[in-house]
Amino acid sequence: MSEEVYEKKLLDKFSDAVIDAFASLADKIRPGWKKRNKSRIDEWKLMAYAFNRSPPGIIGAVLIVSFIVLAIVGPYLAPFSYDLQLTFFDPDAKRAPPGTVIEIKGKLAEVLGVKPGNYTLILGADDQGRDLLSRLLYGARTSLVIAILVMAVGPWIGIILGLIAGYYGGKIDELIMRITDVFLAFPGLILAIAFSAVLPPRISVFLDNHPDVRDFFLTLFALKPQHAGPLASLLAVVVALWIVWWPGYARLVRGMTLSERENIYVEAARALGVPTRWILLRHILPNILGPILVYLTLDFGGVILTEAGLSFLGLGAVPPIADWGRIIYDGSNYFPKDWWTILYPGLAIFLTVLGFNLVGDTLRDVLDPKTRRSIEFKVKKKREG
Amino acid sequence: MAICEPIIEVRNLKVNFYTYAGIVKAIDGVSFKICRGETYCLVGETGCGKSVTARALTKLIRPPGRIEGGEVIYYSDEGPINLLELNEEELRKIRGAEIAYVFQDPTSALDPLYTVGYQIAETMYEHGRVSKIKEGILRAVEVLRNVLMPDPEKRVHSYPHELSGGMRQRSVIGIGLSNKPKLLIADEPTTALDATVQAQLMDLLMDLKRRENLTILLITHNLGLVAEVCDRVAVMYAGNIVEEAPVEELFRNPLHPYTKALLRAVPNPRKKSVRLESIPGTVPNLINPPPGCRFHPRCPRVMDICRSKKPPELWRGDDHRVACWLYE
Numbered sequence: 001m002s003e004e005v006y007e008k009k010l011l012d013k014f015s016d017a018v019i020d021a022f023a024s025l026a027d028k029i030r031p032g033w034k035k036r037n038k039s040r041i042d043e044w045k046l047m048a049y050a051f052n053r054s055p056p057g058i059i060g061a062v063l064i065v066s067f068i069v070l071a072i073v074g075p076y077l078a079p080f081s082y083d084l085q086l087t088f089f090d091p092d093a094k095r096a097p098p099g100t101v102i103e104i105k106g107k108l109a110e111v112l113g114v115k116p117g118n119y120t121l122i123l124g125a126d127d128q129g130r131d132l133l134s135r136l137l138y139g140a141r142t143s144l145v146i147a148i149l150v151m152a153v154g155p156w157i158g159i160i161l162g163l164i165a166g167y168y169g170g171k172i173d174e175l176i177m178r179i180t181d182v183f184l185a186f187p188g189l190i191l192a193i194a195f196s197a198v199l200p201p202r203i204s205v206f207l208d209n210h211p212d213v214r215d216f217f218l219t220l221f222a223l224k225p226q227h228a229g230p231l232a233s234l235l236a237v238v239v240a241l242w243i244v245w246w247p248g249y250a251r252l253v254r255g256m257t258l259s260e261r262e263n264i265y266v267e268a269a270r271a272l273g274v275p276t277r278w279i280l281l282r283h284i285l286p287n288i289l290g291p292i293l294v295y296l297t298l299d300f301g302g303v304i305l306t307e308a309g310l311s312f313l314g315l316g317a318v319p320p321i322a323d324w325g326r327i328i329y330d331g332s333n334y335f336p337k338d339w340w341t342i343l344y345p346g347l348a349i350f351l352t353v354l355g356f357n358l359v360g361d362t363l364r365d366v367l368d369p370k371t372r373r374s375i376e377f378k379v380k381k382k383r384e385g
Numbered sequence: 386m387a388i389c390e391p392i393i394e395v396r397n398l399k400v401n402f403y404t405y406a407g408i409v410k411a412i413d414g415v416s417f418k419i420c421r422g423e424t425y426c427l428v429g430e431t432g433c434g435k436s437v438t439a440r441a442l443t444k445l446i447r448p449p450g451r452i453e454g455g456e457v458i459y460y461s462d463e464g465p466i467n468l469l470e471l472n473e474e475e476l477r478k479i480r481g482a483e484i485a486y487v488f489q490d491p492t493s494a495l496d497p498l499y500t501v502g503y504q505i506a507e508t509m510y511e512h513g514r515v516s517k518i519k520e521g522i523l524r525a526v527e528v529l530r531n532v533l534m535p536d537p538e539k540r541v542h543s544y545p546h547e548l549s550g551g552m553r554q555r556s557v558i559g560i561g562l563s564n565k566p567k568l569l570i571a572d573e574p575t576t577a578l579d580a581t582v583q584a585q586l587m588d589l590l591m592d593l594k595r596r597e598n599l600t601i602l603l604i605t606h607n608l609g610l611v612a613e614v615c616d617r618v619a620v621m622y623a624g625n626i627v628e629e630a631p632v633e634e635l636f637r638n639p640l641h642p643y644t645k646a647l648l649r650a651v652p653n654p655r656k657k658s659v660r661l662e663s664i665p666g667t668v669p670n671l672i673n674p675p676p677g678c679r680f681h682p683r684c685p686r687v688m689d690i691c692r693s694k695k696p697p698e699l700w701r702g703d704d705h706r707v708a709c710w711l712y713e
Contacts, residue, residue, distance in 0.1 A: 039544070169447070169448050170448045264489075264490055264493040264494045265493060265494050265495055265496045268494040268557070271443065271445055271480055271486035271488075272480060272485060272508045272511075272560060272561065272564075273478060273479070273480035273481030273482060273512060274477075274481075274507060274508060274511050275477060275511060276473075278507075278511065283496050283498075286498050287498060
């Protein structure tokens, strides 16, 4: 018990250090920031304490952080490239179970830029003889980039439409919400399937015309230049998810805006000649940001899951691109004999999505002042007692 | 009495609310004129349309409400403008800069997420008085000093929850005055505060009025306050102005039966009374307002004509106006 308390205290110190570091940085950029935002910094620290009291939250945070770190450095750590077929060196590499040792040697290794030597395939290889561990690491990058690209745009379409609909009301509200209803009437996944099936040729043309954009995304996804074609289908998934991802947010935000705009300070701002755009973005949005933040975190996992689902259905990632859903799809032909091609990417998806859900749930408790206070009181009691 | 140089003139204003239950005729032909430099009061019971009138002046009525007719002439330095014909952007420039509002509840009139200084700076920034929010926050210290906020240098960085009710209302008045408006519309500015703070704030408002050359439209249901600070008073009932007069005239010589009843309902501390006086009945449902004079179901001196025809506006003297058939 005492050990547990000690461990938690360590975590509190860590979160304090992170927040202090951020505050000092902000203070350096804008002198005086720390002093002016003292109460805000204290509030953040209390939020961190509350978060630290939640074991599921910590587990989730660890899962998310490891996912993000692996997604960033994974492609550099991976022993092989995502598309390297080890069967060139050793025919046994095809559908090799975990633990198989293969030897890489010869002129071909030099040409392909692989260091010669003995490699243990920790997680085995797939039906093309590609190292599963390497593909999972590249797959993490694919998932993270897609999730970020989707979340950076999709929900915001909904948030902005929801703000407009809720604030103006009347005919504008009706129009926006009926369009939202139309989108909600289709199952999101089906709509996404339709769009990701139709879009790739168009995006392909766009990428050919804009080499800078293409190269940027190739680096982002850690793809080789010759795989610009499959890149188009990845981006098609992103666009498809933008299109299906906003209606939920439009509804959520509209509802919250409706109740928020009744506050006198919104009317006061209007009566003092503050422009609508400013009222929406500076007064209404920040006041409803808490629930939106929770929803965004939970949805991060949702996007990863949906994207894996699309790839599993054969849309989105095209071979040889490494994508968790696609790896499962390719492996399913050889299941259950080649269990490793299903189990490991499945675990990767499971743990990542679980991480986001756990953190989202905890954030909901931490961002809600009522539940947070009760957690904080417990913390204080423990310290005094 | 000095000659009235009008700052704003309302002619036959009509506002309806389109609800599911039916059309609420909240304001039905209200006309009045406010002279430069005076304190003009709108009094009446809850729900008689005082606040709706005030908001309609700069088209702050939201759906399902709609301004159905009338004119609001604002006499700006560049000449008269009909505010109801302006578009949203033109109005935005008038709101705050020419006509500012102070609302009833200072607790909810401030955004809990921003410091007081920021909220003052914001309106100055939007009206181009300062080029940066930061500069506005520096100027906000002056604004707060102007409304007699204690320790303004520190309070500029306070969040609304860190201030007392009186300090909050001082900040709200400060925000209202930060752009040097000509007309300040104060919608029950002291209702949410306790009696001593009320008195302080009314002193402050009157003091500011003198210093800043303000015209004030004060909305209240507190007749004591009216007697103390107002120059001219309009009594509203169910969406109509039933009587308008200089304050002394109104208290000494009320004409409309509603005004009389209202004045009787104020408890007199010198007289020991067993029961408080009240006006029998309630404010009528404005979806189906009573035909003729809207007060007739509660009027002690009701006549036949009151039930069928709306009373005309009758002048008794130069500045005493009453809408009642009794004086025909």
